[in-house]
Structures are given as structure tokens and as C-alpha cells.
Amino acid sequence: MAFLISICDVNKMTSDQFEWTFGNVIELCTDAATKVYSKRPFASVLDVCSAFHEYLDSLTVAEKLVILKLHPDLAGRMAIQGELTRESAGEQKSAGLNDITQDQRDTINSYNERYKVKFGFPFIICARENKVQSIIEGLNKRYNNTSEQEIETGINEVKKICKLRILDIVKND
Numbered sequence: 767m768a769f770l771i772s773i774c775d776v777n778k779m780t781s782d783q784f785e786w787t788f789g790n791v792i793e794l795c796t797d798a799a800t801k802v803y804s805k806r807p808f809a810s811v812l813d814v815c816s817a818f819h820e821y822l823d824s825l826t827v828a829e830k831l832v833i834l835k836l837h838p839d840l841a842g843r844m845a846i847q848g849e850l851t852r853e854s855a856g857e858q859k860s861a862g863l864n865d866i867t868q869d870q871r872d873t874i875n876s877y878n879e880r881y882k883v884k885f886g887f888p889f890i891i892c893a894r895e896n897k898v899q900s901i902i903e904g905l906n907k908r909y910n911n912t913s914e915q916e917i918e919t920g921i922n923e924v925k926k927i928c929k930l931r932i933l934d935i936v937k938n939d
């Protein structure tokens with residue numbers, strides 16, 4: 767995003783403006799923005815990030831599973847059909863997932879399926895902090911974890927994605 771807003775502007779927003787602006791910093795989870803709005807005023811952009819992270823930490827395991835399931839697969843059907851959110855599309859592109867070989871796509875898709883069969887939610891990784899190879903390695907390695915470990919790791923990745931999305935909206939000064 768070219769134009770970043772100031773923390774003062776954030777603190778002056780109505781709840782509708784806040785939900786519209788921050789409604790997808792956690793993928794498809796406007797409830798987060800609704801809850802975080804009540805934490806105003808924020809001292810800085812990092813304070814906004816902390817409020818969203820605290821929202822995630824406050825959730826029950828069942829609620830965390832709902833959040834994880836709202837995420838699209840990396841390099842999956844939705845990506846091919848152009849059905850991703852603007853944010854997710856940009857992140858997948860930045861990891862190089864728009865420019866993979868058919869072999870790489872087949873590998874990612876089969877690892878994604880295997881992961882979903884084991885855990886019941888999609889494999890989540892902060893695409894902007896990774897490239898195709900590290901995503902494939904992560905898919906392979908994290909498959910061996912327990913469900914508890916993967917719920918925690920998945921939510922930690924959602925926190926990284928969330929922070930980068932907020933930094934695309936609010937000036938860091």
C-alpha cells in the first residue's frame with residue numbers, strides 16, 4: 767500500500783472505519799478488529815500489533831482452529847482460480863509461489879493434503895518471510911509435529927502475517 771496512515775488517524779477512527787481498515791489483518795477475521803477497536807487509544811503501530819496478538823492469545827483452542835481454517839492453501843486451487851484475498855495473493859506472490867514448476871506445485875499440493883488429513887486445518891506459514899524451498903521444507907518437517915505444536919506454530923505464523931499486514935497500513939514512527 768502506497769499511502770500509510772498515522773497512529774493519530776487510527777485513534778480517531780469510528781468502529782466501522784476501523785473494521786474496514788483492519789478487518790483482514792487476520793485473514794477473514796473481522797471479529798478481531800471489532801474486539802481490538804475497544805483497546806484504543808494506541809501509542810504506536812507496534813501497540814496495534816500487540817493488541818491483535820493478544821486477541822489471538824485470548825482465544826480458546828476451538829477458536830484458534832477456526833482462525834487457522836480461514837486461511838487458504840499456499841499455491842492451492844484458490845490461488846489458481848484468483849479467489850484469494852488481495853493480501854494473501856500478494857504474500858503468495860512475494861514467496862515466489864506464482865512462479866513455480868508443475869513439479870513444485872504437485873509437491874506442495876500433496877504435502878498440503880497430507881497435512882490437512884493429519885491435523886484438520888491448513889498448513890500456515892508467513893509467506894513473506896519464506897521462499898518456495900523453505901515452504902516445501904516446512905511442510906515436510908512440520909508434518910511430524912503434534913497437533914498441539916502445530917496449533918501453536920500456526921497461530922505464531924498468523925501473528926507474523928498480521929504484523930506485516932498492519933505495517934502495510936500504519937506508519938511506523
Ligand SMILES: NC(=O)N[C@H]1NC(=O)NC1=O
Pocket residue numbers: 793837838839840853854857858888889890891892893894927
Ligand atoms: N496457508 C497459508 O499459510 N496462508 C497464508 N500465509 C500467508 O503468508 N498468507 C496466507 O494467506
